[in-house]
Amino acid sequence: MTGTPRPPAEARPIVVGTDGSPHADKAVLFALREAQLRGVGLRAVCAYFYTPDRYTTYGWMTVPDPEGSLYTQLRDNALAEAHESVTRLKERIGGPTVDVEIMAEPGRPAEVLLDVSRDAGLLVVGSRGSGMWGRLTLGSTSTEVVHHAHLPVVVVPADSEVASG
Secondary structure, three states, X not given: OOXXXXXXXXXXXXXXXXXXXXHHHHHHHHHHHHHHHHOOOEEEEXXXXXXXXXXXXXXXXXXXXXXXXHHHHHHHHHXXXXXXXXXXXXXXXXXXXXXXXXXXXXXXXXXXXXXXXXXXXXXXXXXXXXXXXXXXOOOHHHHHHHHHOOOOEEEEOOOOOXXXX
């Protein structure tokens, strides 16, 4: 085998999916604490889905967006949301400082998270629960990540007490 050997998984950064929701906040808290324990960096990723048909068509009228201003606005909003959430949660946990890279990437959340975590040691996602059925199943993003992951994955349950403390 040639090339530079990869560091062990526990020395590689942790990737966490975030969208600013309470479920995602629990995943970010878990990931921040795990990064503190391992002494590694954290990559907080907010994915946003954009297709011109989805966002520029209103009923029977299509609104042109030649400069891509809506695309830029979606990216900026996702980045701001992730930044606000991570900053608030870092202050909440205290302790050793964790270097956090905040990213907003276009695409389906599961695909983005799997791609961004190629060099990571752990991928953390939240789950969404809605009543009895929601507690028995994972959300679509967490399900896809678990089935296609190339690294260890932690799915933080929506009703997790570990991450909320």
